[in-house]
Amino acid sequence: MSHFQIETAQNVKIQQNVATVWDRILAYIIDFIIIIAYVFATIAVMRGLNVSPFEGFATSLVIGLPPFLYHLLMETFLNGQSVGKASMRLRVVNLDGSKPQFSGFLIRWLFRIVDISLVSGSVAVLVILLNGKGQRLGDLAAKTAVISERRKTGFEKMLNFEIEESYNPRYPQAATMTDKDMRRIKAVFDKAQRESDHFIILKLSDKVASQLNIQVEQSPQTFIQTLLKDYHFYSTR
Numbered sequence: 001m002s003h004f005q006i007e008t009a010q011n012v013k014i015q016q017n018v019a020t021v022w023d024r025i026l027a028y029i030i031d032f033i034i035i036i037a038y039v040f041a042t043i044a045v046m047r048g049l050n051v052s053p054f055e056g057f058a059t060s061l062v063i064g065l066p067p068f069l070y071h072l073l074m075e076t077f078l079n080g081q082s083v084g085k086a087s088m089r090l091r092v093v094n095l096d097g098s099k100p101q102f103s104g105f106l107i108r109w110l111f112r113i114v115d116i117s118l119v120s121g122s123v124a125v126l127v128i129l130l131n132g133k134g135q136r137l138g139d140l141a142a143k144t145a146v147i148s149e150r151r152k153t154g155f156e157k158m159l160n161f162e163i164e165e166s167y168n169p170r171y172p173q174a175a176t177m178t179d180k181d182m183r184r185i186k187a188v189f190d191k192a193q194r195e196s197d198h199f200i201i202l203k204l205s206d207k208v209a210s211q212l213n214i215q216v217e218q219s220p221q222t223f224i225q226t227l228l229k230d231y232h233f234y235s236t237r
Contacts, residue, residue: 016093016097016145016147017147017148017149017150018132018133018134018145018146018147018148019088019090019134019146019147019148020148021125021128021129023088023090023148024088024090024128024134024146025121025125026084026088027082027084027085027087027088027090028084028116028121029084030083030084030087030088031070031071031074031082031083031084031085032084034070034083034084035067035070038066038067039063039067042062042063043063046059046062046063070082071108071109071112072105072106072109075092075105075108075109076102076105079091079099080092080093080099080100080105085146088148089148089149089150090146090147090148090149091146091147091149092104092105092108092139092144092145092146093144093145093146093147094143094144094145095133095143095144095145100142100144103142104142104143104144105142107138107141107142108138108139108141108142108144109138110138111136111137111138111141111142112138114137114138115127115136115137115138116136123136123137124136124137127140133145134146134147167229167233169229169230169233169234170226170230171212171214171226171227171230172230172234173212173213173214174212174227174230174231174233174234175230175231175234175235176212177212177231179235182228182231185204185208185224185227185228186228188200188204189201189204189224189228192204193221198220198221201220201221201224202220204220204224205220205221205223205224206220208223208224208227209223
């Protein structure tokens with residue numbers, strides 16, 4: 001899986017996983033099925049009401065407008081995702097990792113005509129493969145990319161505490177750590193807790209904070225626990 005580096009508002013550099021072409025194709029197929037299902041369901045309802053589809057402007061609008069605007073509206077209101085992208089855990093983001101403005105989604109949507117509609121997606125696939133940042137022409141124009149929020153990690157199995165769905169990470173620097181780093185930190189931390197060795201916890205906290213350039217305003221124990229939770233948050237999203 002390819003990566004590209006973003007820099008957060010806290011000047012922390014994070015590696016993002018680029019969505020693979022196959023993941024994007026599968027997401028597109030899911031969205032396409034939803035669109036087709038909507039069209040057939042709408043036509044069936046109209047016929048059940050003795051309304052002739054496509055004979056008038058209003059009926060044509062009801063059938064055609066939602067599929068036409070599907071990707072633009074979904075990505076705008078679902079924070080960079082459509083149903084297909086959400087199913088594949090993909091998301092559209094700016095190159096700095098932030099949420100695109102409506103103008104960004106609009107540019108991507110307008111370029112779908114060239115990228116996907118006119119040539120059955122061949123231009124989009126070719127540009128994505130050559131670019132290396134999960135970008136089709138629309139992404140290049142909008143300065144966005146499609147990332148995968150799936151990260152393969154077994155770290156969560158080591159945690160002995162729950163993380164709420166609404167959890168907000170405190171230290172973005174945790175995203176720069178590796179599974180190996182965090183396993184070592186947790187092993188030392190757990191051993192120190194079992195032995196009530198507060199000196200080791202303090203030394204561990206100081207060393208980690210120094211390496212990550214964090215100004216700690218929590219107790220050493222709370223800081224390490226928060227860092228573990230933050231890493232879990234970033235590593236599973």
